[in-house]
Amino acid sequence: MGKGVIKVLVCDDHLIVRQGIRQILADADDIDVVSEAGNGIDAIRQVRELNEGKTPxxxxxxxxxxxxxxxxxDGLDMLKQFKxxxxxxxxxxxxxxxxxxxxxxxxxxxxxGYLNKSADSEQMIAAIRKVAQGGLFITPSVAELLAFSVGAGPIEQGDRPIQELLSNREHQVYQLLSQGQSVGEISTQLSLSPNTVSTYRARILEKTGVRNDVELALFAMRQSSMTD
Structure with missing residues (x-):
């Protein structure tokens, strides 16, 4: 996402929680709560209506x-619908x-991303900014859980050293992606165009046999555990 205001839909069945989130986000000049939903059906409907006929x-x-x-x-059912x-x-x-x-x-x-409601306001704002840019927001506690879950399901080629799979530049991009950085952030850091970073990302996913950035994070944790 380019520069500008991040438009947020808050979905929670408790009015007081929605009001609290709205108040927290009011402190961020680049974030605007455009609507609220108190149940799953209304949330899906609002996203459809708000995004209908949209342009960049x-x-x-x-x-x-x-x-x-x-x-x-429930939220997990809605998550599947949104995706x-x-x-x-x-x-x-x-x-x-x-x-x-x-x-x-x-x-x-x-x-x-996944954020516990006990998180402070700065963390919530940082999480929204991160995911709006295409990044993955993972707290240290969730990262630890991901590390423990690595053994729960095998990932293709996960037992091979990553250096055998990727070129030097692909490895640079891989390291930043596994840290949750977005394509835009990597583009700036490595002085590459977003399209070039996206191409490297596609190659990395293909070579590692994973499907998305979450599985890539799991793959990276498995690689790290192999070298510890």
Missing amino acids: KTQGVDVVLLDIAMPQR SEFPKLPVLILSTYPDRQYAVFSLKLGAA
């Missing part, structure tokens, strides 16, 4: 903040549950 200059919603415990349709209809729309999961219960599963379903 009239983006309806840039980020969805989604409570995992929603009435009518099916709007695959490029970042969904940041909010939860009061311990991270170990839903964090890894949410990320594997396509969430751009």
Whole structure:
């Protein structure tokens, strides 16, 4: 996403929580809560309506903040729906549950990040900015859970040293992607065009046998554990 205001839809069944989030985000000049939803069905409807007929200059919603415990349709079911209809729309999961219960599963379903409601305002704002730029927001506690989950499901070629799979430049991009950096951030850091970074990313996914940035993070953790 380019420069400009990040338009956010807040989905939570508690009015007081939505008001609190709105108040927190009011302190960020680059973030605007464009709408709220109190249940799953209304959230899906609003995203459809807000994004209908959109153009790059009239983006309806840039980020969805989604409570995992929603009435009518639960957050995980809604996450699947969002990723099916709007695959490029970042969904940041909010939860009061311990991270170990839903964090890894949410990320594997396509969430751009997972944030506990006990997080401070600075962390919430940072998370929204991160996912709006195409990055992956992972807290240290969730990163630890991801590391423990590596053994739960094999990833293709995960037992081979990464240096045998990638070129030097691909390895640079791989390291930054596995840290949750977006294509735009990597483009700036390595002085490459976004299209070039995207091409490297596609090659990395193909060579490592993973499907997305979450699985790439898991792959990186497996590689790290092999060299420790």
